[in-house]
Amino acid sequence: MRNFTRLIQNEWLKLTKKRSFWVPPVLLIVISVLVTVMLYKFSSNVAEIDSVAAYLAGMVGASGLGQFAAILSVVGTAGIVAQEYAQGTVKFLLIRSRGRGEILLSKYTAAVMYTLMMILIAGAALYVSGGFAFGFGGTGAQWLDVLRESAYGFVYSLVYVTLAFMVGALTRSTGVAIGAGLTGSMFGGIMIFKDFYKYVLFPNADLSVYGTAGPPLPGMSIGFSLIVLAVYMAIFLAAGYTVFRRRDVA
Amino acid sequence: MTLTQPNRPLQAGGEEPVLRMQDVTKRIGRKTIVDKLSFDVRRGEIVGLLGPNGAGKTTTIRMMTGLIKISAGDVKIGGRSIQDHFKEAIVHVGGIIENPEFYPYMSGYDNLKQAARMTDSVDEARIMEVIALLGLQEALHKKVKAYSLGMRQRLGIAQALLDRPKLLILDEPTNGLDPAGIREMRDYLKKIAHTEGIAILVSSHLLSEIEQMCTRVVVIQNGKLVTEHAIGESGNAGALPELRIRVDKPDAAKRAIEALENVRVTEVRETESDVICQAADADMPELIDALRRAGVAVYRIAETKKSLEDEFLQWTGGNQIA
Ligand SMILES: Nc1ncnc2c1ncn2[C@@H]1O[C@H](COP(=O)(O)OP(=O)(O)OP(=O)(O)O)[C@@H](O)[C@H]1O
Ligand SMILES: [Mg+2]
Numbered sequence: 001m002r003n004f005t006r007l008i009q010n011e012w013l014k015l016t017k018k019r020s021f022w023v024p025p026v027l028l029i030v031i032s033v034l035v036t037v038m039l040y041k042f043s044s045n046v047a048e049i050d051s052v053a054a055y056l057a058g059m060v061g062a063s064g065l066g067q068f069a070a071i072l073s074v075v076g077t078a079g080i081v082a083q084e085y086a087q088g089t090v091k092f093l094l095i096r097s098r099g100r101g102e103i104l105l106s107k108y109t110a111a112v113m114y115t116l117m118m119i120l121i122a123g124a125a126l127y128v129s130g131g132f133a134f135g136f137g138g139t140g141a142q143w144l145d146v147l148r149e150s151a152y153g154f155v156y157s158l159v160y161v162t163l164a165f166m167v168g169a170l171t172r173s174t175g176v177a178i179g180a181g182l183t184g185s186m187f188g189g190i191m192i193f194k195d196f197y198k199y200v201l202f203p204n205a206d207l208s209v210y211g212t213a214g215p216p217l218p219g220m221s222i223g224f225s226l227i228v229l230a231v232y233m234a235i236f237l238a239a240g241y242t243v244f245r246r247r248d249v250a
Numbered sequence: 251m252t253l254t255q256p257n258r259p260l261q262a263g264g265e266e267p268v269l270r271m272q273d274v275t276k277r278i279g280r281k282t283i284v285d286k287l288s289f290d291v292r293r294g295e296i297v298g299l300l301g302p303n304g305a306g307k308t309t310t311i312r313m314m315t316g317l318i319k320i321s322a323g324d325v326k327i328g329g330r331s332i333q334d335h336f337k338e339a340i341v342h343v344g345g346i347i348e349n350p351e352f353y354p355y356m357s358g359y360d361n362l363k364q365a366a367r368m369t370d371s372v373d374e375a376r377i378m379e380v381i382a383l384l385g386l387q388e389a390l391h392k393k394v395k396a397y398s399l400g401m402r403q404r405l406g407i408a409q410a411l412l413d414r415p416k417l418l419i420l421d422e423p424t425n426g427l428d429p430a431g432i433r434e435m436r437d438y439l440k441k442i443a444h445t446e447g448i449a450i451l452v453s454s455h456l457l458s459e460i461e462q463m464c465t466r467v468v469v470i471q472n473g474k475l476v477t478e479h480a481i482g483e484s485g486n487a488g489a490l491p492e493l494r495i496r497v498d499k500p501d502a503a504k505r506a507i508e509a510l511e512n513v514r515v516t517e518v519r520e521t522e523s524d525v526i527c528q529a530a531d532a533d534m535p536e537l538i539d540a541l542r543r544a545g546v547a548v549y550r551i552a553e554t555k556k557s558l559e560d561e562f563l564q565w566t567g568g569n570q571i572a
Contacts, residue, residue, distance in 0.1 A: 003370065006367040006368070007367070007368065009367060010364050010367050010368070013356075013360070013364070014353060014356075014364075017353070017355055017356050017360065018355050019355065087351055087352075087353065087354070088348075088349060088351035089351045089352065089353060091315075091317060091347045091348070091351065092351055092352070092365070092409070093368075094316070094317060095315045095316065095317065095340060095343065095345055095347070096340065096365075096368040096369065097337045097338075097340050097341040097368075097369065097370075098337070098368055099336075099337065246319075248312075248317070248318035248319060249312070249317040249318060250312070250317075250318065
């Protein structure tokens, strides 16, 4: 376990020691603050928002800043496998006494940590800016909503980070991986009213839809979506693992 | 600078080679890139893997280190198969494959720390030890993207040595280095072989670059073994040294030398006025006396060494790229 922790530490350092590491978090903070300011100044239904908790619960999910958090998490992590090939450092990585599976898993863990960090940053930026706008308050029930919506926002990001991770491992191209993650997250807004579509990844990614309206398609429920997401993510990871483990490294 | 001895126990008897290649074959599509290659590398040896461009050196090294699959045959490192017991076999190996690649946005030290975290037994003291061994102190906290190729090669060797390997594998470590850099590299590889007491396999397409440090060369071409050749201090072991003696009267010199018992004249080169002969060290004073008595003026005596480079070109049939 200590060995594995040190692999994760390596991966985390590889992400964070880059100077460009700061770009996605800073962008996310800037966007969060800007959105809060705009809403506060120009939106007419601000009056309904009585506390920062209510604001956060509405904004942290995929229909709010969660969408930006997902996109920026994909951008920040898509290269985590492909970059090693591009830099030639993959040889350095694979001639150690560590299995390829361990190495890939440590990379995925770092990507998950990054995604979590981005949701927390979005939450913190919205909390501070929203607090000044709407007052730092909220009821217990509202704060529970915040927790739930943050968790949904995290799951939403993770789905597309995992998709990009797999594509990166399969194609060894950062650009293709980012493209796949972003295109995927755009499909989330499209709804095809056919029965088969409920088994597709995209309509299931945003769990917050169950709170507000009914299910997007008949026969869908939060449990259903969780199972569909789990199956897709397992397939993505298995595909990435199978290819990464067996591929000749030239 | 103090260097500690490697703290892994030495193999008793040392019969087991550190690296054993057994009919190693790589096929890609219908092409056989490496064909039934077999050779051993033992502890304390520096073995050169030689071959012209495209001979299959890098492919062979990639198979050794488990980067690519072996089509047939097996590689054993420290007695363990790289295919069946990857972790147990690779733990004995440190290496650079093709180019020393690092995370350019990290310092040399941070890159070494990355390598250290991937092994179990490298502490801070060991990191400082290899840094000192390779003279990297100055560049330690500079970003690797600011390193010259020579510095990156050194950092490559440093990371390869970190976990005290039994086998150091270097693919063209002299690639891109200037003559001073090549000599420096040779010197510290010899030093490392000595201080760390390990086996080293170096690939190269230029014999002259590694001749001086190798104890043996394995020559391959088109993926096949051409020859294995021990490099002694003075040519073929056991044979008498061959000498070229420049004189004023070669014919008289030849007669005088042939009168001696243990010395043989092999050739007289009239144009250069050289007599080529084979003589043991013990017979030399007598030979020189004999020449003086015959009234022959001696201008030079030199040992002739057939350049291994010539032989290498002969083995691989000139310089054509496969
Ligand atoms: N993935 C591959 N697919 C097809 N052919 C390949 C592949 N990799 C290598 N080869 C071929 O195998 C041969 C050996 O290549 P290799 O890189 O092992 O040679 P080398 O001895 O290291 O040469 P050099 O001195 O130029 O580094 C070459 O002819 C090369 O074109
Ligand atoms: Mg090569």
